[in-house]
Amino acid sequence: MKVSIAEEVFERVEEDNLSQAEQAITKGMYEEAEALGVLTLIKAGIMTQLNLMGMNIWNRLKKPVTIEDVAKDISEEYGVNYEECFCDISEFVKDLLEKGFLKND
Amino acid sequence: MTKNLFLNTPLTINLSLSYRCNFNCHHCYSREQTKETELTFEQHKKVVDILSQWKVPFLNLGGGEPLIVPYLFDYVRYASSKGLHVSMNSNGFLVDKDKAKEIKLAGFKSVGISIDSPYEEEHDSFRNRKGSFKKAIETLQLLAEVDVKTTVSMVITKFNQHNFSDIIPLLERCKVKQLFLHNYKCTGFGYKNMEVFDLTPLEWKDFYKRAIELKHSLKDIIISFDDPIIHLLPEYNDRPLVKGSTCGKLSLNIHANGDISPCGFMPVTIGNILRDDIILLWKDSPILNTLRNPVPQGKCTSCGIYENCLGGCKARTYMLTGDFHNPDPHCWKGGE
Numbered sequence: 001m002k003v004s005i006a007e008e009v010f011e012r013v014e015e016d017n018l019s020q021a022e023q024a025i026t027k028g029m030y031e032e033a034e035a036l037g038v039l040t041l042i043k044a045g046i047m048t049q050l051n052l053m054g055m056n057i058w059n060r061l062k063k064p065v066t067i068e069d070v071a072k073d074i075s076e077e078y079g080v081n082y083e084e085c086f087c088d089i090s091e092f093v094k095d096l097l098e099k100g101f102l103k104n105d
Numbered sequence: 106m107t108k109n110l111f112l113n114t115p116l117t118i119n120l121s122l123s124y125r126c127n128f129n130c131h132h133c134y135s136r137e138q139t140k141e142t143e144l145t146f147e148q149h150k151k152v153v154d155i156l157s158q159w160k161v162p163f164l165n166l167g168g169g170e171p172l173i174v175p176y177l178f179d180y181v182r183y184a185s186s187k188g189l190h191v192s193m194n195s196n197g198f199l200v201d202k203d204k205a206k207e208i209k210l211a212g213f214k215s216v217g218i219s220i221d222s223p224y225e226e227e228h229d230s231f232r233n234r235k236g237s238f239k240k241a242i243e244t245l246q247l248l249a250e251v252d253v254k255t256t257v258s259m260v261i262t263k264f265n266q267h268n269f270s271d272i273i274p275l276l277e278r279c280k281v282k283q284l285f286l287h288n289y290k291c292t293g294f295g296y297k298n299m300e301v302f303d304l305t306p307l308e309w310k311d312f313y314k315r316a317i318e319l320k321h322s323l324k325d326i327i328i329s330f331d332d333p334i335i336h337l338l339p340e341y342n343d344r345p346l347v348k349g350s351t352c353g354k355l356s357l358n359i360h361a362n363g364d365i366s367p368c369g370f371m372p373v374t375i376g377n378i379l380r381d382d383i384i385l386l387w388k389d390s391p392i393l394n395t396l397r398n399p400v401p402q403g404k405c406t407s408c409g410i411y412e413n414c415l416g417g418c419k420a421r422t423y424m425l426t427g428d429f430h431n432p433d434p435h436c437w438k439g440g441e
Contacts, residue, residue, distance in 0.1 A: 010190075012160055014113040020328070037111055042162075047346045074323070 001067045002105040009101050010042040021052045041101050114159040117356040124169040124361050128196050129233050134292040134370050146176040150183055152378050157187035165195040178211040185212035197244030205247040215254040220305040223271035245279035256283040262302040266312045271318050286316055288332035291424045292370040306437035317341050334436050336413035349415025353393040368422035395429055402430045404439045
C-alpha cells in the first residue's frame with residue numbers, strides 16, 4: 001500500500017515538546033515521550049499532533065515508500081515484531097487518511 | 106501516535122494595525138478603541154520578526170479597516186517574506202480594480218469580506234453606510250478576478266437570523282468558498298446595542314439548528330461557526346480543533362498598540378508584544394491558564410455535555426457576567 005502527503009498540509013515542529021521528548025527517551029522514560037505531541041499538522045481547519053514515533057513515520061512518508069517498507073525499517077530499527085509494527089502503522093495511516101493529511105497513491 | 110493538542114506557541118495571531126475605520130457599524134467591538142496609540146510601521150515589522158521567530162504560521166489582520174493603513178501592502182509583503190500566511194477582514198469598501206491587484210501582489214492568502222444580510226437595505230442599515238452592500242459584492246468579484254481566495258463573514262442578529270441562508274446564491278456567483286456565521290459579540294458598541302441585536306438563548310438554538318441543516322446541504326461552500334455552544338447540538342458533528350473557546354489555546358489577539366489579549370472581544374490584557382516575553386506569557390499567563398482550565402459553575406455543574414462546550418464563549422461570558430467560569434449567557438440549556 002502506497003500513500004503520500006496530501007496537498008496544502010501545513011506542519012510545525014513544536015520545538016519545546018520535541019526537546020522534552022528527546023530528553024525523556026534518553027532517560028528511558030518512554031511513556032512520557034510518547035505522550036508529547038511534537039509535530040502539529042493542519043489542513044483545511046483540521047489539526048492533529050504527532051508524537052516522536054508519529055513524526056518519524058510521517059517524515060518517511062515524504063519519500064515514495066510503501067507502508068510495508070516503513071514497517072520493515074521501523075521494526076528493524078527498534079527491534080520490534082514486524083506484524084505488530086505493520087498493524088500499528090496501518091492504523092496510524094488510516095487515521096491520517098481519514099483526516100485528509102495523507103492520500104492514497 | 107496522534108496526540109492531544111499542546112502548542113508551544115499560538116497558531117494564529119489576530120492583529121490590528123489600526124482601529125481607524127471608514128465605517129461606524131452598530132455592533133463594532135473596537136470603535137471606542139480608536140484613541141489607542143498605534144505602533145509605527147517599524148514597530149509592527151518588529152512584531153512580525155517576533156512572530157516569525159515563534160514560528161507562528163497564520164496572521165489575520167483586523168481592526169479597524171486594514172485598507173486604511175497606508176503601509177498595509179509593504180507590511181504584508183514583509184510578513185509574507187518572513188513566512189507568515191497573511192489574511193485580513195475588511196468591509197471591502199476601499200477596493201477597486203487596482204487595489205485588488207495590489208492585494209494579490211502583496212501576498213494575501215485570503216480576504217474576508219463582511220456582509221451582514223443578503224439584502225442591500227438591511228446590510229447598509231446595519232453597517233450604517235449606504236452603498237456598502239453593493240461595494241462588498243463588487244469587491245468579492247474583483248478579488249475573484251485576480252484569483253484571491255475570499256470568505257464572507259456574517260454577524261448573526263435579530264434582523265438576519267431568519268434570512269441568512271438567502272446569501273448562498275450570491276456567494277456562489279462571487280466564487281466565495283467559505284461563509285463564517287459569527288455569534289453576536291457583546292463588546293464595545295455590540296454591548297451597548299445588544300438589546301436591539303442579540304438573540305435570546307432559544308433563538309440561538311433555533312438559528313444554529315437551521316444553520317447546521319444548511320451546512321449539511323451544501324457541497325461547494327463551507328459554513329463555519331465560532332461559537333462553542335454549537336457543540337451542545339447533537340446534529341453538529343464537526344470535530345473541533347480544541348474543546349470550548351479557541352482563544353488562548355490556538356490564538357491570541359494583538360491590539361494596535363501592541364497589547365496582547367486572549368481574544369479581540371475580551372477587554373483583558375495579558376502583556377505587550379514589544380515589552381514582554383511572549384513565550385513566557387503563552388505558557389504561564391494566569392489568565393490564559395484560567396481559560397484553558399475552566400471550572401464549571403452554575404447550571405454547567407449538572408450539564409451532561411459540559412465537556413463539549415466547556416462553558417461556551419469566554420469573551421461573552423466575561424463581558425456579561427464578569428467571571429470566565431460562569432455559564433455562557435447564550436446557552437439555552439435549562440431554558441427549554
